Amino acid sequence: MGIPRMSMKPLGWNRFGGWRLIASILLTFLPAIAFSQGRPDIIWAKGGHSFSVNSVAYSPDGQLLVSGSSDRTIKLWRQDGTFIKSLAIPYDINHQLFDVLSVAISPDSTLIAAGVQQTIGGGQFTSAVHIWRISDGQLVQTFTGYAIGDVTNTGVTSVAFSSDGQYLASGSKDRSVKVWRMANGTLVSSRSDHAQQVNAVAFSPDGQWLASASNDRTAKLYRTSDWGLEQTLSGHTNNIYSVAFSPDGKTLATGSWDQTVRLWNVSDWGLVFSLAQGSGVGVLAFSPDGKMLATGTWDHNIRLWDPKRGVLVDTLVGHNAFVQTLAFAPDSRTLASGSWYPEFAIKLWWPPSKRASPFAPPTVTNHSSSINELIFTANGRLISGGDTTARFWDALAGHFLSMINATASVTTMALSPDGQLIALPGANHTVKIYRTADGTLVQTLVGHTQDITGLAFSHDGTLLASGAFFDGNNDVIKLWNVSNWTLVRELSGPFLFGPFIGINFSANDALISASCESVPAVWHVSDGTFIRTFPVSGLTRFSPDGTLLTIASNPIHVYRTSDWVQVATLSDQNQALAFTPDGHYLAVGGQSQIQFWRVSDWTLQLFYDQELGYAGRGVTSLAFSLDGSRFAYGRTDAVVAVATNPFAANNHASRSTTRPAR
Known part of the structure; x- marks a missing residue:
């Protein structure tokens, strides 16, 4: 089989003769390289998660919802639940992403932070926080320095931005509470006061306090002025999985597996209410207007409370699994929830109505596993x-x-x-x-x-x-x-x-x-x-x-x-x-690419390496429409996408031969 060559005409435009000669030699003796086309020309995509939805967060401008999952992906959605795209962490065989445990969006709605667990080989794991720019989806920063351990004692379980966006805090299974200055990525505080893993962190609205919650059944309060420990709140009789400040900053809520939510007065850290839930509490969230406190529990329900009076207002029923993440939209009118095994669903609620709308499609939840098969039909269906x-x-x-x-x-x-x-x-x-x-x-x-x-x-x-x-x-x-x-x-x-x-x-x-x-x-x-x-x-x-x-x-x-x-x-x-x-x-x-090979001479024409799901797991199914104009691909993270076939009859003539088969 002959080695394909690119046209030499473009070399004539190069005014640097030496480079022209080198390029000519390379093109003569080396096979051409098929360059990545990046992301497929996606016509539509329907998202889902194929494992636990661990964290959801709304952007302060109300335009986006972000979700992080144990399927190793971070996904962006429009406010109505339309899937936009996934955020990718560059694949590194020595530091493979294992779990996305927490997500947060900066106050100016420009950055996304994700707390993750990563493998480093030899059965060992560590933790990291990755920061993306929302405008172009670029990974711009990574915070490391966490302990190395096994799967049970590593992973960043919670991330939170301060209200002014100057700081990012994290809580980890390695018992640490860390704080970084966003301007330069400097670690300004790292404390390990908790006796067991830290499950949640939250800044107060006025920026004076940083709260943390732990499996050691305590919540701790740190002064942001010097990052010193101010107070330890005791009283829960089981793991505390969630902590949140009310929008006015006067109340701190803690949710525990002891089936209670406790409301604390920030002025003196005294207990105000203990709200019985009837089931273990995995998450809680205040509405931005302060009128509601939502709690997610092991019994698959979401409870809405009046935090001022400590009264149960409503119970939202619709999940078929443990509700482990909640987030209110900035206007307080929509509540997003995410669930655990076996449902792996994100739902939208309009409190206090009991009506739920799972993400696209609007009446049912999308797939909750790998997409194993795709078939186009003659009557225009997939x-x-x-x-x-x-x-x-x-x-x-x-x-x-x-x-x-x-x-x-x-x-x-x-x-x-x-x-x-x-x-x-x-x-x-x-x-x-x-x-x-x-x-x-x-x-x-x-x-x-x-x-x-x-x-x-x-x-x-x-x-x-x-x-x-x-x-x-x-x-x-x-x-x-x-x-x-x-x-x-x-x-x-x-x-x-x-x-x-x-x-x-x-x-x-x-x-x-x-x-x-x-x-x-x-x-x-x-x-x-x-x-x-x-x-x-x-x-x-x-x-x-x-x-x-x-x-x-x-x-x-x-x-x-x-x-x-x-x-x-x-x-x-x-x-x-x-x-x-x-x-x-x-x-x-496959795991990291979709490739197109020309059958006549078995040369690789092009490949895509973006928006394919988590690198290292990737694409699980492929199909072409009967007219050949489109192709569909399914992913391990429960996403179905339909894209333009780059070699459809109207445009394949413009593609050049590239790499030959081995």
């Missing part, structure tokens, strides 16, 4: 599969249309060629067939003895293939007759075991492939004859014309189906594969 649901979207505008609640984790799904039926995993190792028009259950297929891991319809619509997890006894792929849902045959092979994943038919339905406990295998469909396995591991995908079989190994291998000769070795981005409908390009998604 179907996304994840958690226990298949969700239907308007593929052009991104509007939520409908949802099918499966009875098992949707790790795979398949759409019939006519678009009328969708196959999903079901409870008790079954396959469920639903009508896409109304979500009606049509058929339940019984026969597997483990959870379903692979599904595929043949292109002529006559067969459905299903595969399951390893059971050690009946490890086969089953082929079902779609006309009457009877079992046609079973596919097996020497030393092939489940899970059977990535099942797909060749274009003429003559062949079927699957990854069998990571071993790729191919069979004849007509009689179930086993053909061969391959000396690599990974998901399989046939090209649209059936002449190629790609295997998402590390690196990706491409085989010619006529004689099974390997024709190319591509990339180490190997979590998702999709051909363009015309078969001219192969899109590859």
Whole structure:
């Protein structure tokens, strides 16, 4: 294969002859490099979190809501819940982000701070605070200096800006309360007065006090004039997880796992009220107008209190998990809440109404797991599969249309060629067939003895293939007759075991492939004859014309189906594969990139490395629209995005050849 070369004409514009000569030599003897295009040209995206929502915060100007999650992402949302983007921490193999525990926005609404837990190798962890500029999403500062430990005693659990924006405070599992001067990043105070981890920090509105709360069942007050310890508040009988000052600065609230919230008088630190919650308190927040105090508890509820009288006003019911973060909008009219396992949801409330509006789509929460499968339909829909649901979207505008609640984790799904039926995993190792028009259950297929891991319809619509997890006894792929849902045959092979994943038919339905406990295998469909396995591991995908079989190994291998000769070795981005409908390009998604390879000469044309989720986990599914104009990608952090195909018919001619396959 020849080495591709870029046009030499641009070199003539360079008035520095020496550099022109060097450039000419490099272009002659080295393969050209495919440059990053940054962020895909996203048409729409729908966000979610695939693990606990640990912290939410509104910008003081009311334009943004930011969330931090154990799925290792920080996400920005508009006030109405529309997903905007994720903030990225540059990937460093030696300091990998493990958990985002807390977020805060500066008083001037220009900066976001996030308290995180990071791995440093050897089973050790540490903590850090990262600062982003909101206007361009750039990481501008990182505060370190925390203790090294294990997963239980590291991580910045809370961050808070002072009201004038001059200081940032943090509380950490290493028992420390640290304060930095934002102007120059100087550490001005670091104290470890608490006997156990610090769960929360908060500045008083007048800037005179910094409060901290701890698992040692105390809250401590520090003077900001000299950062000295002023007072220790005792009385709680279990961990204190939250602390907050009232907007007028006269009251301090502490929330504890002892099922009480205590209100303290700032003038003398005396106890004013002890509010019984009936369940452990994980978070509390005052409304900016001071009229309400919201508490989030283990029983999944949010309670609204009149803090002046210590009276319960309302209870907001709607979460299906522990509520562990709360934030009022600046106008006090909207309350945002985030929840823990297994819901991983952010909801918007309009107190004191009990009405909740989960983030986009407006009537249901988005996916709460990795997006495992994406399918474009002929009638303009996009179907996304994840958690226990298949969700239907308007593929052009991104509007939520409908949802099918499966009875098992949707790790795979398949759409019939006519678009009328969708196959999903079901409870008790079954396959469920639903009508896409109304979500009606049509058929339940019984026969597997483990959870379903692979599904595929043949292109002529006559067969459905299903595969399951390893059971050690009946490890086969089953082929079902779609006309009457009877079992046609079973596919097996020497030393092939489940899970059977990535099942797909060749274009003429003559062949079927699957990854069998990571071993790729191919069979004849007509009689179930086993053909061969391959000396690599990974998901399989046939090209649209059936002449190629790609295997998402590390690196990706491409085989010619006529004689099974390997024709190319591509990339180490190997979590998702999709051909363009015309078969001219192969899109590859992985931990940190989406790459586009030209099939005619297997050269890497371009890649995206932004807005792909957390670096090191990234993209889990890819699909192209039937006309090839758009592609969709799903992420480990529960985000579904639709973007313009850079090689659609109207613009692919402008792209240049770049890096050849190895």
